Amino acid sequence: MGWAIFAILFWLCAWGANAWMARRYGHQRWAQFAIPALFGITVLLVWEGLVLGLGISPVILPAPSQIAQTFAQSGPILREDFVQTILKGALSGYVMGCGAAIVVAVLIDRSPYLQRGLLPIGNFVAALPIVGVAPILVMWFGFDWQSKAAVVVVMVFFPVLVNMVAGLAATDHLQRDLMATYSASYWQGLIKLRLPAAMPFLFNGLKIATTLALIGAIVAEFFGSPTRGMGFRISTAVGQLDLPLVWSEITVAALAGSGFYGVVALLEKLVTFWHPSQRARA
Amino acid sequence: MKSIAPILTVLAAIVLLWYAGSVALNAKWTYDQAARAGESVTVSQLLSDTMHQKRPVLPAPHQVAQGLWQGLAGQAITSKRSLVYHGWITLSATLLGFALGTGLGIVLAVGITHSRAMDLSVMPWAIASQTVPILAIAPMVIVVLASLGVTGLLPKALIAAYLSFFPVLVGMVKGLRAPDSMQLDLLKTYNASQGETLRKLRMPSSMPYLFASLKVGVAASLVGTIVAELPAGATRGLGARLLSGSYYGQTVQIWSALFTAAALAAILVGIVGVIERITLKRMGMA
Known part of the structure; x- marks a missing residue:
């Protein structure tokens, strides 16, 4: 019981501290890191305190300390699953799917007729529960990472396509006319004007696609996989009620997801440094 | 309306590609069968056989349409083979979860716009x-x-709620902050309380943002419900249909479940869209 009371006391103190910091220093840089960090620590501590204090069984909800211990001990398993699911499944599918979407977008950009036909369908498909194709693709491409990559390709294709097509249309008449007065060819206009102008839109799609890629790769493993991979590990560990291992896998997935997103966001910063949304922050 | 022709062209191209794909992918089985019987296959035989296999690698569009029609209209609604039955199970969990997630998202968004501490601590996460x-x-x-003894609708609805919660939260925070300082100052000169500002200014001006995120949220909660139906033990719902189809190699069943799910998503997003149009029109914003 002592742990639970301590957790609740800590929660109240942290709340007070955060409210005070937000009122006094809310506009300063360090506070904008310190406040969410304190909030995160509080959530972990309250979780730990409640699990220990109320004697909740680890089968239902393991304490963060227990998860951290499992995380540290099962390094080889986690690394193997990470390579299988994230590097082989998600990343290769992401590269192929986004690459194909960009190429198709540039191709259909030349034909307004195709654009008018493909865009509504692309928008429609982007809202569908595409993970459902996972069982079909697992049947076609087998249990190993190829089928996961295929699911990822299908999942990331349409969001990236729709964004890229919108991006290629983002230049205005004046800019295109200027290129025409320079007597620029189609390719020169594409490379020097329209591709750079499309980058902010493209990166929007790429950022959405990072999460989709991880979801696709993990969910596809629920339909069949070799005896490694994060989706496989999660479903079998749940069956064995080894919840700390499940939470460790989730931690890996969360870290990989934010890391992946972070890399794409960093690339965006490097490529679209000229865009107002990037300049405003600096 | 002038985009109907291009859309139909693209759809026709997709159906054609699909037929070609089903011939190409199913041909191997036909050739194997013929080789076993010691016969050779003519082109017309190949075409007709690949269209009518019992367990095709890729069912032809008309087979899927047949499966869909069988599942939707050919069964009693209460039958375990009826897609209406499974679709209803999925739909009810989706709607419950969507309502929970949206409600919670809006409440938290109101909290975040009124408390700077909450904004700074919760929003980054x-x-x-x-x-x-x-x-x-x-x-x-x-x-x-x-x-823990909780089964049935609620666990699936919780996952659906979790998935629709974040889009609604993020969109709603943006929407509640949409009024500019002129408008806020005006309400201040009217001596409006925080509650009145919320009700008469912030809420109405957040509606376009709310509906945009509701569309994302309802699609996300349907995906959540379907994935939640995958783990072992589930026998009801579209996700369970997908899984059992993949276990027993019933490709037509998988494709019909997939199309039912797609139609469900389209209908849900469409309904939100219609409500959006009516609401915004009556508010004079559209």
């Missing part, structure tokens, strides 16, 4: 959580809740 593959925890939530 809410945004960061969008980059995390939340769906991966679905099977765990289902199994843990089942071990």
Whole structure:
């Protein structure tokens, strides 16, 4: 019981501290890191305190300390699953799917007729529960990472396509006319004007696609996989009620997801440094 | 309306490609069967056989249409083979979860716009959580809740709620902050309280943002429900249909379940869209 009371006391103190910091220093840089960090620590501590204090069984909800211990001990398993699911499944599918979407977008950009036909369908498909194709693709491409990559390709294709097509249309008449007065060819206009102008839109799609890629790769493993991979590990560990291992896998997935997103966001910063949304922050 | 012709062209191209694909992918089985019987296959035989296999690698469009029609209209609604039955199970969990997630998202968004401390502590995490593959925890939530004795609609609805919660939260915070300082100052000169400002200015001006995120949220909660139906033990719902189809090699069943799910998503997003148009029109914003 002592742990639970301590957790609740800590929660109240942290709340007070955060409210005070937000009122006094809310506009300063360090506070904008310190406040969410304190909030995160509080959530972990309250979780730990409640699990220990109320004697909740680890089968239902393991304490963060227990998860951290499992995380540290099962390094080889986690690394193997990470390579299988994230590097082989998600990343290769992401590269192929986004690459194909960009190429198709540039191709259909030349034909307004195709654009008018493909865009509504692309928008429609982007809202569908595409993970459902996972069982079909697992049947076609087998249990190993190829089928996961295929699911990822299908999942990331349409969001990236729709964004890229919108991006290629983002230049205005004046800019295109200027290129025409320079007597620029189609390719020169594409490379020097329209591709750079499309980058902010493209990166929007790429950022959405990072999460989709991880979801696709993990969910596809629920339909069949070799005896490694994060989706496989999660479903079998749940069956064995080894919840700390499940939470460790989730931690890996969360870290990989934010890391992946972070890399794409960093690339965006490097490529679209000229865009107002990037300049405003600096 | 002038985009109807291009859309139909693209759809026709997709159907054609689909037929070609089903011939190409199913041909191997036909050739194997013929080789076993010691016969040779003519082109017309190949075409007709690849269209009518019992367990094709890729069912032809008319087979899927047949399967869909069988599942939707050919069965009693209460039958376990009826797609209406499974679709209803999925739909009810989706709607319950969507309502929960939307309600919670709006409440938290109101809290965030009124408390700077909450804004600074919760928002970074809410945004960061969008980059995390939340769906991966679905099977765990289902199994843990089942071990606590909670089964049926609620666990699936919780996952659906979780998935629709973040889009609504992020969109609603943006929407509640949409009024500019002129408008806020005006209400201040009227001596409006915070509650009145919320009701008469912030809420109405957040509606376009709310509906945009509701469309994302309802699609996300349908995906959540379907994935939540995948873990072992589920026998009802579209997700379970997908899984049992993949276990027994019933490709037509998988494709019909998939198309039912797609139609469900389209209908749900469409309904939100219609409500959006009516609401915004009556508010004079559209």
